[in-house]
Amino acid sequence: MNAKTVLPAVAMTAVSMVLTLAVVVMWLGTAVPWPVALVVGLGIDGGWLATLAYERRLAAQGDHNTAVTAVGWSFGLLATGVLVAHALTAEHSAGAWLAVAWLPIAAKALWLVHGLWERTALTPVALDAIRGIQQEARDEAAVARARLRADAATEETRLTAVTQAGARVARVQAKTAQTLARAWSTLETARAGEDTGRALTSVTTRVTPGVTPRWELPVWGPTEPVAALPWEAGPALTDEALDVLVDEIRTSETPALSYREMATRFRAAGHSASEVRLRAAWKRVA
Structure with missing residues (x-):
């Protein structure tokens, strides 16, 4: 991840410095001797590079300096201004120069992103621990869901069994009550009959x-x-x-x-x- 953020920033910074130096030499070379224009271009790039190096040193120490950051952004804005001014005064390919005028600001933005990544980066051990914790939480959630589903199914089965058993008991009680009612009805009929005693006596010896x-x-x-x-x-x-x-x-x-x-x-x-x-x-x- 470090290379993915630092390499684009380094590449864009180098391109921005080269473009700034070339534009300053071409732009000021017509008005002053080219060695002077070269010194001006190298001064802008050197100041930018120096402030960037100091910012990176402070970031490596876990520190931050607002003044250094402001100076670094000033050099980036200066380089962007030089490119924009050259594009506006150029007789040929003005649009192309304007298209690359944003590169210094983009390079500073990429360094900002890289610094944010460094402040929030974690070691592989910490990342493995986080992944383990997340996996453990997912496992516990899955087990809890499975336990709830199993408990619900068990409760449903228990209620179904209790309901069926209650229905069977009610049917047996109703059937028993009907049988007893018929038996007592038959017994009452026999008891109330006029010839009951005579019939019983006729089959029994004295x-x-x-x-x-x-x-x-x-x-x-x-x-x-x-x-x-x-x-x-x-x-x-x-x-x-x-x-x-x-x-x-x-x-x-x-x-x-x-x-x-x-x-x-x-x-x-x-x-x-x-x-x-x-x-x-x-x-x-x-």
Whole structure:
């Protein structure tokens, strides 16, 4: 990079000095002896070169002098003025001389660019460190983007799985509720049927002579607790006496009482009998 900035400045400075010297010799050579014109041209170029060398020395030391810079630009403007004046007074090729009159100013501008580059130039080690830092930052950004995309995909998969599992649970619960509803409906229909007890009794042998087994199906819904009754608190009744009492209580009202109402009134009257015998008597008289 150093050669790319310093070589154009050196080349343009040399061309500018040669043009300035030639123009001064040609321009002043008609009015003064040519050695005098040569000295004037060399003075302009020498002053320019001296101030440029001093500026470069200060720049190498990391210093800067405004007066030296101003003198250097003055020599550049003087050389440009000489070229412009010669182009304006030339009888031939005035345009061509004007076209190269800007070279001294351009040479100073190139030296300015080179000085700016030197003040901002970095060593290869520093440049490698900067490139490493930039590459590390790009790698971290790429990893962070990949991690965010992966987290988003994982969260989407998790939400999808949770949603599907919830839907499956809801379907199973709905299906189970429907099955239970049908089962309880069937059970309620069987419990409320008039011939349910008779059908169950017909397929079962008697447990004891003269006693019919008790069949009670589950009841769907709330039930009222019944107070515990003493077991055979009074003297035991014979089956015939029990049948007579059950029939009297059952037919004491019209229409006939149900089994539960009959059993409640039977015990409220102070009679005692086991539930099995009382139900058997009910079935015999009913």
